[in-house]
Amino acid sequence: MQKSEIKIVEAIKKSNIKEYEKLFRSYYPALCGYALKVLKNTDLAEEMVQEVFYILWKNRERLQVSVSLKSYLYKAVYNKCLHYFEHKKVEEKYASHVTFNYNIDYNIEDAMHTGELYSVYKRVLNNLPERCRNVFKLSRNYGLKYHEIAEKLSISVKTVEANMGKALKAFRQGFAEYQ
């Protein structure tokens, strides 16, 4: 386990809520992404991850991480989902039809890799020049067409195109090491 990770674990064991919050914030979205792949439901996914962190804090004194904090967290989410899935299986035994759609076998390594990519993504995104970031978000997060973005930001379509190109280049370079 990395030195930095050991420090974090020690801090949390000593009830350092700031470190705990930092941990939460770094892993929450990616872990939810994983849980989402397994459970196919966003609310449920968030519930599972929240539960994992809740229990982690509750039992912090007994916290034992051997390989890495990251795999510990992903495995914890996996176990939560598995537990939920088994519980649902029992419920469904008595139901007339299967309603729970799950994918417990979704590859955890893939999920962890995607999580890493997400950190890179966030870093690149925050380093983009403001207008470039704006254009990119309007296009990807909000699904706007180029001419709609141009109108909203009072810039030309050519500028929108150029900014998207800039963003693509930045992400391409950022992801280069990981893909």
Added chain:
Amino acid sequence: MKRKKQHIDYTGLAKMFAGHNWESDTNLINYDIFGASENEMKACMDTWKTLDKMQEIEQFDTDNAWGKLHSRLENDSLIDTNKSEKIISINRNKWMAVAASIIILVGLFSVWFVTNNNGFGNNFAVENTNFEAKEVNLPDGSVVYLNTHSKLTYPKAFTAKKRSVELDGEAFFDVKRDESKPFEIIANRGLVKVLGTSFNVSSLGSSVEVIVKTGKVSLADTKELTHSITLIPGERGLLSESVLKKESNDRENYLSWLDGNLVFKAVPLNEALVDINNTFHCKIELGSKELDTLPITTNFSNNTLDEVLEAISLAFDLKVEKTGKKYILVSN
């Protein structure tokens, strides 16, 4: 063969990817025309696909989630409240203020609606063409009162991570508290974000004004992402051009259009008439300049326009002259 210095047309690539249908064939791409090698082309395609994957993770609101977790830990006495009080207020401000989430501004006449991960369509647009306030019940139990010539666009169901609506004109919002789904209003270039609270939003011309009745609300400039202010009851936020300002609310009668209550405390008559005109959608004017500064102190509660005119004329010994749709108050 000497290799040409690579000048890759990322702009062209991005444009192509944006318009490309990934469901269908992804292999027939002429990477040559973009000045890229086959490897570079593949790398760009992978990048684009990864960006799609990132969307799935981006939808999760970490600030909100942390707020919930922290509250739960507190409620279950798992954290030292004293120590963590500072943290709570920092986090609340953080999530109340607009982070880097970009919102689309809406012009006065567009009917376009922003969705989060809900896809397109399935929206209701309610317009109030009458003079009476129009009540709109939203799918989450929130109630919106639309002023005259105002329009509200909202989805049939709030299935996304946020409850997002769009306003043209003026409305009073009574938002149902739901910590798991922040409520947002897009009005002109402003973005109003709230937990559960009641407040008035008015988008006039190209500016936006927000006055808070209860709770806490944030107003942000969608063109300047980090530019936002938080408003509490008694405060008024105004976003005009790119100027965002907060002041204490001196507009006593900002809700008169809705509740019919008008309160005047030694207000100059010409100013009082502005509120009266807005409330009754009429045009009352003063016959002479001297009447402008006459101070009026009175409460009108669900009175008719005639009753209001009568009260004013009696108080200042004036008479009402009506010409067409205008009322003019002159000395007796």
